[in-house]
Amino acid sequence: MEDQRNEDRNQPQSSQNSSENRENKSEPVNKSNYKKSYYNRRRRFSGRNVDSSNQAPTRISFKKISIVVPVLNEEDSIFPLINEIRKVLKPMELWYEVILIDDGSTDKSLSLIKDLSRTDKRIKFISFRKNYGKSAALQMGFKEAAGEAVITMDSDLQDDPNEIPNLLKKMEEGYDVVSGWKKIRQDPFIKKISSKFFNFVTRIFSGIKIHDFNCGLKAYRKSVTESLNVHGELHRYMPVLAHWQGYSIAEIPVKHHPRRYGKTKFGISRFFKGFIDLITVVFTTRYIKRPMHLFGFLGALSFLAGLVVNGYLTYLWFDNQPLSNRPMLFLGILLIIVGVQFFSVGLLGELMVHNLKDEKEYIIKDKS
Numbered sequence: 001m002e003d004q005r006n007e008d009r010n011q012p013q014s015s016q017n018s019s020e021n022r023e024n025k026s027e028p029v030n031k032s033n034y035k036k037s038y039y040n041r042r043r044r045f046s047g048r049n050v051d052s053s054n055q056a057p058t059r060i061s062f063k064k065i066s067i068v069v070p071v072l073n074e075e076d077s078i079f080p081l082i083n084e085i086r087k088v089l090k091p092m093e094l095w096y097e098v099i100l101i102d103d104g105s106t107d108k109s110l111s112l113i114k115d116l117s118r119t120d121k122r123i124k125f126i127s128f129r130k131n132y133g134k135s136a137a138l139q140m141g142f143k144e145a146a147g148e149a150v151i152t153m154d155s156d157l158q159d160d161p162n163e164i165p166n167l168l169k170k171m172e173e174g175y176d177v178v179s180g181w182k183k184i185r186q187d188p189f190i191k192k193i194s195s196k197f198f199n200f201v202t203r204i205f206s207g208i209k210i211h212d213f214n215c216g217l218k219a220y221r222k223s224v225t226e227s228l229n230v231h232g233e234l235h236r237y238m239p240v241l242a243h244w245q246g247y248s249i250a251e252i253p254v255k256h257h258p259r260r261y262g263k264t265k266f267g268i269s270r271f272f273k274g275f276i277d278l279i280t281v282v283f284t285t286r287y288i289k290r291p292m293h294l295f296g297f298l299g300a301l302s303f304l305a306g307l308v309v310n311g312y313l314t315y316l317w318f319d320n321q322p323l324s325n326r327p328m329l330f331l332g333i334l335l336i337i338v339g340v341q342f343f344s345v346g347l348l349g350e351l352m353v354h355n356l357k358d359e360k361e362y363i364i365k366d367k368s
């Protein structure tokens, strides 16, 4: 595990027992149906890990936490997931809310979520009229979240709620974001391989030394979720977006389970979209304030290459060699024109940046 931390990050607050936060109590729904949780059942069979119910409660300094869960057609997973979240958070004695965002489900997910919300005021929900995507769901959840810490997790039982205390403990060390790392990933081979490649490329481009960018299980301080703007399919790049806004990031290995019900919502298109999104992320986070550094550099490179090519041909022409049968001439001309165009785009970009001074772009850490 490798960490990215700021030298002068905020120190964690001291640990405290919050008796006023005991309002958060209620019985698990459908207890009879889910006597043994999915996670614990798997653990018994695999012989790994210990039953969380026997563990001493984890004390953390965060008094209020929000758990944001995007849901798209996960009707079979919702009850077991909520049961497990309750079981994990009950001994921690803190105020919590679970915000379920129904991302345009067409199965029974929404009516199950409504049932849950009716009987337990800690379960909140937002329902989209249509499927807007996981990023939109997370962004909406962030807007609603009232906790000092915000946890995100998938609703398909692949992420393990037993990791929530571990994420929060790590964040208490002073990090702004703690990302899960599906070290032992329970997914089809092709997904594992392509994800390794995707993570490798993102690591190179972003300079962030973590293994797993796209883990659904993550913890954020509220200040981070308030300043993030996730849209399109940028949820894959949350650590990149946060890092380039100056937040510190840590990573911890988390348990990962195979998908038990339903099927994955991201097909093979995820890889193409993923890389196009990487370009968007690199541009909007690194170059948005200085477009000339990107376009000017590319333009100069192309222009110089064109000059070299055509310079060489000019030398041949003086040497009495005809250029009528030299396709390279067109390459040289093309490179020069493209270079000038890149340069012009960069200049226009600079003009726009200088006219649009938006103070919201600067995130203030502290003030007197």
Ligand code: UDP
Residues within 6 Å of the ligand: 070, 071, 072, 073, 074, 103, 131, 132, 133, 134, 137, 153, 154, 155, 156, 158, 216, 263, 264, 265, 266
């Ligand atoms: N999801 C969503 N909207 C979408 C696609 C997915 O809310 O358009 C949710 C989905 O219900 C799940 C999570 O995002 O809780 C991750 O989706 P999935 O398990 O299909 O992704 P994978 O694990 O295959 O990467």
Ligand code: MG
Residues within 6 Å of the ligand: 154, 156, 158, 259, 264
């Ligand atoms: Mg999944």
